[in-house]
Amino acid sequence: MAAAAFPPFMDGGGPVSAMLVAKLLLGAGHELLVVNVADEAKEEVYDGVPVRRLETLNLYWNYRVPRPAWKKAAWHALENFNPRAFLAMRREIARFKPDLVLTDSIENVNVATWGAARAAGIPICHILRSTFLLCWKGSMMRGGENCAGACGSCKATSIGKKAMSRLVDGVVGETDFIIARHVDAGYFSNAETRRIPGVVPRLAADAPRPAPEGRPLRVGFIGVHTPMKGPHVLADAARSLAGSGKAEFLIAGSGQDAYADGLMDRFPKAETRFLGWSDPDAFFPQIDVLVVPSLFQEPFGRVIVEAFAHAVPVIGARSGGIAETIEDGFNGYAVPPGDVAALATRIGELADAPEKVAALSAGALSSARRYLPPILSAAYTDFFDRLVRRADVAPDLAAGNARR
The missing domain is CATH 3.40.50.2000 (Glycogen Phosphorylase B;)
Incomplete structure (x- = not known):
């Protein structure tokens, strides 16, 4: 090899x-x-x-x-x-x-x-x-x-x-x-x-997640902070939801230029936590849904199946091979790449329907078994x-x- x-x-x-x-x-x-x-x-x-x-x-x-x-x-x-x-x-x-x-x-x-x-x-x-x-x-x-x-x-x-x-x-x-x-x-x-x-080497979750009742939806991003990975798209969606109490955002990973530095100012401060580099096994249990907003046409998108293995559903941009992994309404949703309004709408819908988050979690864990x-x-x-x-x-x- x-x-x-x-x-x-x-x-x-x-x-x-x-x-x-x-x-x-x-x-x-x-x-x-x-x-x-x-x-x-x-x-x-x-x-x-x-x-x-x-x-x-x-x-x-x-x-x-x-x-x-x-x-x-x-x-x-x-x-x-x-x-x-x-x-x-x-x-x-x-x-x-x-x-x-x-x-x-x-x-x-x-x-x-x-x-x-x-x-x-x-x-x-x-x-x-x-x-x-x-x-x-x-x-x-x-x-x-x-x-x-x-x-x-x-x-x-x-x-x-x-x-x-x-x-x-x-x-x-x-x-x-x-x-x-x-x-x-x-x-x-x-x-x-x-x-x-x-x-995926193993299922990291034993069961689907319970519905996130009585608190904001916890939305996560993990990866390199570069324009092609699209965290700024999530930042703009987060700003459109700021003050609503619907969601909070956990941002893992890092970058090395002005773009990465500027992300902290782009997300709503009161509802966002920047975690820096994070072990996926420690990160995924903290969130209800992962966002993969790539503008780059991903050959696969490994982070999606890693999320599934943790029973975490995914909202992903319909970029490259991402759309082949996400099944709308079963293990997550695909949205047009770069579409801030569509992303914010999906996040808001899930925040308003915690039982749907639980159903998507079950679909994500079921999907992980294929890998x-x-x-x-x-x-x-x-x-x-x-x-x-x-x-x-x-x-x-x-x-x-x-x-x-």
Whole structure:
């Protein structure tokens, strides 16, 4: 399993998702080695997962440290095919002798991994986590607006990625949205696709929440405080409800610029608590409903299923793959992205009908069961087995019969 990022190096939800998939596969009885890139070479067992960290294969390791523009441009050029990555990953594949090469996102480990696997005759499956293959920024946004498709500069800096994607046998997307975004752009022309959503390791709640009687509705946001995540939309909705006594707002997470600093002034002070970084297991029990107001077209939206696992319903923007997870009136509501009035209306409706909050909580907890390890490990095993058999390698990868 070649992973673009892996814990403890956390920058967004990708590393968490990669770790959960690794544990899912190990728990199903498969032998697995994670290979990823860091600032120095190291072999370790991290939280039960065997990991081989390679010293950066590109010009630098793109983890948080700012780089000059010329160096970024060279880094992105090499991401279209890095000969050094090809040689390194060919060595790792020859050393481990896998039945299948799984890439979990692809930056850093490079699309050359696909070439190395193909040269070794090993079938390849790729998990889509972002739009990095389409857009050098990985966001498909420009000037604060979502792009309908790849712009000229993104197409020019992704030619090699698109060409290399023809080598991939199978593609997993956590939503139909993220799969279609790539396939419609001409990527993965020879691959079979499968929607397998993100996993939640356990149900964190034993039962649905009781109706929030006799107090304001507790509305939460957790995440990075950036414009693309839309906390300002929630702030404006909160201001429109200020003084009504209907709701109070718990805001978890942080940011590092003037936008993040300004959020404190944008929310109504008397009805808002800023919590800073918060452990989700400590945060979710404090709220009645989570708001996910993303303006960015989310490939999945892991925080939604995490909320469901805590029996917390979600009001989410209908952005990207979010709408595939939220079922209106069952586990939450989807509203148009950026629509302050629609968001405020939904919050007000739930504040006025606490019994509806309890019903949505039951729906959220029921929905969370779809994302538990036994269901998703079976989905991955079935798909991997299909890819290996299609490649005429044919070991039985069913759980319990995996190569050890």
